[in-house]
Amino acid sequence: MSVTMFDVASRAAEYDARAPQDILRLALESFETVGISFSGAEDVVLIDMALKIRPDIRVFSLDTGRLHVETYRFLEQVRKHYHIDIDVLSPDAAGVEKMVRAKGLFSFYQEGHKECCGVRKVLPLRRKLATLDAWVTGQRKDQSPGTRANVPVVEEDRAFSAAGRTLFKFNPLANWSSKQVWHYIRSNDVPSNELHQRGFISIGCEPCTRPVLPNQHEREGRWWWEEETMKECGLHAGNPAVPGKT
Amino acid sequence: MRITMVKKILADGSPCRKCAEVETRLRDSGHLNRIDSIVIADERDPDSEGQKLARRHGVELAPFFIVEQDDGSTRVYTIFLRFLREVLQGEANASDEVQEIMERGPNLDFL
Numbered sequence: 001m002s003v004t005m006f007d008v009a010s011r012a013a014e015y016d017a018r019a020p021q022d023i024l025r026l027a028l029e030s031f032e033t034v035g036i037s038f039s040g041a042e043d044v045v046l047i048d049m050a051l052k053i054r055p056d057i058r059v060f061s062l063d064t065g066r067l068h069v070e071t072y073r074f075l076e077q078v079r080k081h082y083h084i085d086i087d088v089l090s091p092d093a094a095g096v097e098k099m100v101r102a103k104g105l106f107s108f109y110q111e112g113h114k115e116c117c118g119v120r121k122v123l124p125l126r127r128k129l130a131t132l133d134a135w136v137t138g139q140r141k142d143q144s145p146g147t148r149a150n151v152p153v154v155e156e157d158r159a160f161s162a163a164g165r166t167l168f169k170f171n172p173l174a175n176w177s178s179k180q181v182w183h184y185i186r187s188n189d190v191p192s193n194e195l196h197q198r199g200f201i202s203i204g205c206e207p208c209t210r211p212v213l214p215n216q217h218e219r220e221g222r223w224w225w226e227e228e229t230m231k232e233c234g235l236h237a238g239n240p241a242v243p244g245k246t
Numbered sequence: 247m248r249i250t251m252v253k254k255i256l257a258d259g260s261p262c263r264k265c266a267e268v269e270t271r272l273r274d275s276g277h278l279n280r281i282d283s284i285v286i287a288d289e290r291d292p293d294s295e296g297q298k299l300a301r302r303h304g305v306e307l308a309p310f311f312i313v314e315q316d317d318g319s320t321r322v323y324t325i326f327l328r329f330l331r332e333v334l335q336g337e338a339n340a341s342d343e344v345q346e347i348m349e350r351g352p353n354l355d356f357l
Contacts, residue, residue, distance in 0.1 A: 009304065039357055062357060095341075118344040122354055126344065139353055150306070151353075158324045159347045159354075163332045 006030060008168060012152045020172035021049050023153050024136065027170040028054045031133040034170075035060050037125075038086065040071040041193055041203040042181050043138025044078055046172065048190045050136070051082055060087040060128055064120035065096065066205035074193040081191050089124040096120065106207060113208055113223050120205075129160040134168040142177050143202070144219050178218070247315055249333065251281045252296040254308035257289040265309040268326050277334045281311075307350055325350060 015023050027034050028050060035058045036046050050057045061075055079086050099107070099119050108116045129135060141151050157169040173181065178201070185192055195203055199211030201218035212221040251272075253265035272278040287296025287308055299305075299312065303322045311323040313333055323329035327338035327346050348354055 037357055114345060114348050117354075118341065118348055121357065122344045122348055123340065125354070125357065126340075126347075137353075137357065144353075155304075158322060159328075159351045 006168065008154055008156050012154050015153045016175070018153070020046075020176060021053070023170055023172035024050050025053050026154070027134055027136055027168075027172075028057070031168070033132045034058065034134045034136060035087075035128065035132045036136045037061075037138070038075075038078070039138065039203065040067065040074050040078075041138075041196075042178070042185070043173070044074075044190055044192065045181055045184050045188075046136055046138055047078065047082060047084070048184075048188055049172070051084070057084065058087065058132075059084055060089055062121050062124055063088045063090050064117075064205050065091065066120065066207060068195060068203070068206045068209070070195045071193060071203060074191070077191050087128070089128055091120040091124050095123065108208065108223075109225060112226055126160060129157070129167055130162065132167065134170060136170045136172065138173050139171045140173045140176055140178070140181075247313060247333075248282045249280060250299070250312040250314075251284045252287050252299050252305075252308055252310050252312070253284060254296065255286055255288045255290070259290070262308055268309050271326075275336060277330070277336060280334055 011026065015026060024046065036050055038044065038047060038059050038061045040061060047057070047059055063072075075086060075088065078084075096119055099115065103111070103115075135157070139151050151171050151174040153172065153174050154168060154170050157167040161167045184190065193200075193203060195211075199213075200209060200221060201212055202221050203209055204222055208223055210221050210224065212218060251269075253269065254262040256262055269278070269284075272281065285295045285299065287300050288294040289297075291297065296308070300308070300310070303310075303312065305322060305324055307324055309326065311326075311329045311333070313321045313323065313329075315321075323333065325343065325346055327343040330336035331338040331343070
């Protein structure tokens with residue numbers, strides 16, 4: 001299908017109540033270059049589902065350099081289990097060195113995590129997305145009800161589109177709960193990150209992730225030293241200052 | 247090409263901080279005259295022109311920019327620095343743009 005023919009608004013409405021596999025099929029059959037973002041956590045279900053639709057899927061992971069060793073082991077386990085290539089993306093060395101030289105290795109505990117995530121995660125992501133027509137994430141509404149309540153199953157990615165090139169973002173698990181994801185993992189013998197067995201739900205970089213207790217929300221395991229509002233910028237919360245503007 | 251900037255008035259009647267900063271930056275850099283019209287999305291009035299445009303284009307953050315090309319195509323920009331770089335050919339470095347993307351796209355750091 002031609003990208004210009006993809007009516008994102010109508011597709012989002014049409015597929016909102018559809019199964020994740022249907023949404024993945026829409027992505028994989030509508031676009032030639034589709035990348036599945038794999039964080040080394042529960043989003044492994046996307047790989048399992050996608051391979052049943054199209055064997056030549058493209059999977060990428062963002063290696064920040066600060067992941068748990070268990071996550072690196074899991075990436076390798078998934079690569080071998082499914083016999084797929086995983087494009088493991090590294091941050092720009094000069095950018096990391098500059099930040100670490102100026103601020104040390106744990107600046108996020110004092111200054112918040114955004115700068116570090118920007119250098120180690122989002123810049124490499126931006127580089128990768130410039131090569132794709134569409135990408136797939138494991139984002140779910142129940143992961144952060146305050147800010148993900150409106151996660152659509154498909155959207156135009158206005159942050160990473162470029163002049164003359166529209167990028168689309170698919171969120172097949174948007175309407176699934178964590179319980180549904182884990183039911184799929186167990187029912188389909190999908191491998192999982194061993195950190196989940198130790199109380200980790202949301203898994204990111206090692207210094208910024210911790211296990212949570214029963215009845216704690218998974219987001220309490222990420223950047224726990226920051227104010228809640230700093231973790232995710234609410235849709236109408238604050239309208240933060242323009243970067244680079246003092 | 248026609249450019250519309252949509253800026254927001256908050257529920258308490260005050261201007262949205264980011265909208266004001268963006269407008270100031272456009273003015274200081276000499277780009278404000280490239281904006282053909284500035285319309286208001288008033289949180290107190292769902293029928294304000296800006297609110298209607300936000301709904302029509304599926305935008306939930308202000309400010310945003312609607313760029314209508316002479317061939318009839320339309321592109322919406324919600325990242326100011328991307329708009330500055332791509333449409334106005336202004337200067338924006340990648341790190342600053344990524345920081346803005348993260349602030350506007352709250353889910354990316356969870357990837």
